[in-house]
Amino acid sequence: TETSNARTRVSTSFRPIRCGPSQTRQKTSAPQNFPSYESLRQMYDPEVPEYFNFARDVLDAWEAKEKSGEKVQSTALWWVNEAGRQIKWSFEELGFHSRRLANVLSGECQLQRGDRVLLILPRIPEWWLVNVACLRTGTIVIPGTSQLTERDILHRLQVSKAKCVITDDSVAPMLDSVAPECSFLKSKLLVSGKKREGWRDFGELLRNHSCSHECVNTRSDEAMTIFFTSGTTGSPKMTQHSHCSFGIGLTVNGRYWLDLTEKDVLWNTSDTGWAKSAWSSVFAPWIQGACVFVNHMPRFDTSTVLKTLSSYPITTFCTAPTAYRMLVQEDISRYTFSNLQHCLCAGEPINPEVMEKWKQMTGLDIYEGYGQTETVLIAGTFKGMKIKPGSFGKPSPAYDVQLVDDLGNIVPQGKEGNIAIRVKPHKPFSLFTKYTDDAQRTADCYKGDFYLTGDKGVMDEEGYLWFVGRADDVILSAGYRIGPFEVENALIEHDAVAESAVVSSPDPLRGEVVKAFVVLTAEYKTRNKDELRAEIQKHVKKVTAPYKYPRKIEFVDHLPKTVSGKIRRVELRNKEWGKS
């Protein structure tokens, strides 16, 4: 039966892509029924209508199915916090609250279709309501993390000319101090139990409004969201997506990579502020009618994660490689994950060593996904496909992915190149629209027939992609090109290494050399550092091409990371090179 063999449940019956309940699927327990990679590519044949609104065309359709009693599982959002509070919304409740909020946005906040709303909230249910209400009103949501500084906020407001901001007590004071410089800002909504001068009370407004609202009939190609993304240089850019690019395009994530159905409960530990949480926490699961699970952890804590996975019926789990590295260092034998079936990671490549340990501990593989704020899933490992540890899989059915040189010419197979997406003769609808107000930067990322991701990789003879690094992370030492990940993968195989970051460091002779910043595992913290350094260097020379070994090793207590847990190699590199 299905429950006795839950771990091998897979999907069948794919049809041409349509979002929402018009497209239903059953899972069976026969893994061989999962379509091959080649047929996935063939089956992916999305329909993009002229008008599309995710709230109306997908969420309201699930709501209708739920009301008719035909929906298998009717939780859209399941939120818990550390104090044991929980909130569960069905699609109907999500619809009810988000329509009231839509009335607030077009009522008190006087927002018109196309106006921009800055949203800075932690992982609380209101974050999801704002996302849906913006869809319903055709306003453009700009999500930002709670860790933004006053300067970041001012910059985002001034560049975006947002007319409304929605945030909580922790960020409101910063907003108040920059607001005098933002005359275009018309309304401020506070999610809080308290009153604050100059702010409207989110909860009170919501309670005061009717739950009937007619969704704006947005065009598929109309702007839906803007993410501020920082590059390695320059100020953050505004990456703009249309209603269809995520609303339809993320089917590739939800249906194929995550393999979600109405029965599934997806937990992604990533922060809402991080641009791409829309990927995982709104569109991909709700396209499939699955439940979004959220644990409002103030910070990533391994024992909370393990407890959560074992005490809630989470079927599908995604977290950053850093988090898996921490999890496999725990003794997880006292936990059972009886519902867990599918584990994924994104953001950075995962070390093969960590995948293997996770598999020993849970019996489950980790499926990798690779994408950018500008895109939906670019490549990944899909169920039913051989996993090659160290490779992030094959191109997603959404794109024709090739490795190209800096001019956009395809490089010979096996050679390093820029990871690129073909945009001619047709630009894929699930690629970002543009960098808002920056035609030059937009034009710069297209070369020949391709959009260049800015990442370097290699494609092998079976079409698997191997990540080399961000163009800037690649180390050039004595004529060799060395990607940080291959060195980090070798390092972590040594018992002393909990995690590491590899960057270039100046060297009078070689120009630059490989330097590793290493965080030691608990048992090795007190060992003699010089001996340990020599031992680790010897180990790397043994397991990978000797020229890649780190000539410099520095032991550190922790590595600099982004909010979403990505290692900030740029910070370490700048320090090495005396830049800041």
Ligand SMILES: *[C@@H]1O[C@H](CO)[C@@H](O)[C@H](O)[C@H]1NC(C)=O
């Ligand atoms: C809610 O409605 C009541 C009654 O109409 C009104 O007095 C009150 O000011 C409203 N509150 C808000 C926040 O609009």
Ligand SMILES: *[C@@H]1O[C@H](CO)[C@@H](O)[C@H](O)[C@H]1NC(C)=O
């Ligand atoms: C989890 O969230 C991160 C950041 O938003 C994203 O990159 C990743 O793809 C998400 N995972 C899934 C399974 O969607």
